[in-house]
Amino acid sequence: xxxxxxxxxxxxxxxxxxxxxxxxxxxxxxxxxxxxxxxxxxxxxxxxxxxxxxxxxxxxxxxxxxxxxxxxxxxxxxxxxxxxxxxxxxxxxxxxxxxxxxxxxxxxxx
Amino acid sequence: xxxxxxxxxxxxxxxxxxxxxxxxxxxxxxxxxxxxxxxxxxxxxxxxxxxxxxxxxxxxxxxxxxxxxxxxxxxxxxxxxxxxxxxxxxxxxxxxxxxxxxxxxxxxxxxxx
Numbered sequence: 001x002x003x004x005x006x007x008x009x010x011x012x013x014x015x016x017x018x019x020x021x022x023x024x025x026x027x028x029x030x031x032x033x034x035x036x037x038x039x040x041x042x043x044x045x046x047x048x049x050x051x052x053x054x055x056x057x058x059x060x061x062x063x064x065x066x067x068x069x070x071x072x073x074x075x076x077x078x079x080x081x082x083x084x085x086x087x088x089x090x091x092x093x094x095x096x097x098x099x100x101x102x103x104x105x106x107x108x109x110x
Numbered sequence: 111x112x113x114x115x116x117x118x119x120x121x122x123x124x125x126x127x128x129x130x131x132x133x134x135x136x137x138x139x140x141x142x143x144x145x146x147x148x149x150x151x152x153x154x155x156x157x158x159x160x161x162x163x164x165x166x167x168x169x170x171x172x173x174x175x176x177x178x179x180x181x182x183x184x185x186x187x188x189x190x191x192x193x194x195x196x197x198x199x200x201x202x203x204x205x206x207x208x209x210x211x212x213x214x215x216x217x218x219x220x221x222x223x
Contacts, residue, residue, distance in 0.1 A: 044212075101152070
């Protein structure tokens with residue numbers, strides 16, 4: 001699986017959009033971009049995934065650049081409950097395994 | 111659905127003792143994963159099963175660790191003998207298909223004294 005690079009930490013004011021970047025410059029054509037998050041003391045939670053088109057669900061939006069070498073997870077209106085570690089993972093479409101990196105620790109503040 | 115269920119939630123034991131962690135996956139999910147999380151190494155995949163059969167155990171640290179899935183609704187991760195360096199949070203996750211999202215349980219926090 002392609003290696004991902006994320007900033008170790010970010011801050012965001014409550015009510016504002018949180019934009020979490022991820023670099024995956026060695027991504028292959030058959031690899032998807034997945035995002036999970038882990039709220040303190042809980043198991044990781046799936047957020048969203050995509051291949052090359054932008055994706056949106058009730059939790060977030062995923063923007064993937066045209067060359068697919070980077071992506072951004074957008075939480076449109078961050079709340080205190082969004083404080084968590086966010087993991088960007090690249091996975092072959094037919095694979096089972098998820099390889100977690102160190103992620104980005106997002107702190108949402110008042 | 112109750113989600114993935116793990117027990118116990120916390121386990122404290124002494125070095126050398128046997129430890130058994132339990133997991134009940136979401137009904138209908140064919141894939142089951144065991145992960146370990148520590149501050150030093152982050153979240154690591156230990157082993158995963160498909161239809162109760164172990165597929166990849168390359169993440170199992172050593173022979174002291176073993177995992178079984180006797181049926182579709184139950185899996186165990188056993189450590190014998192336990193060592194202080196096994197102290198970690200162990201997560202179980204399940205997935206309906208090979209490449210679908212994984213649903214994680216609340217984890218078991220293991221402390222080996």
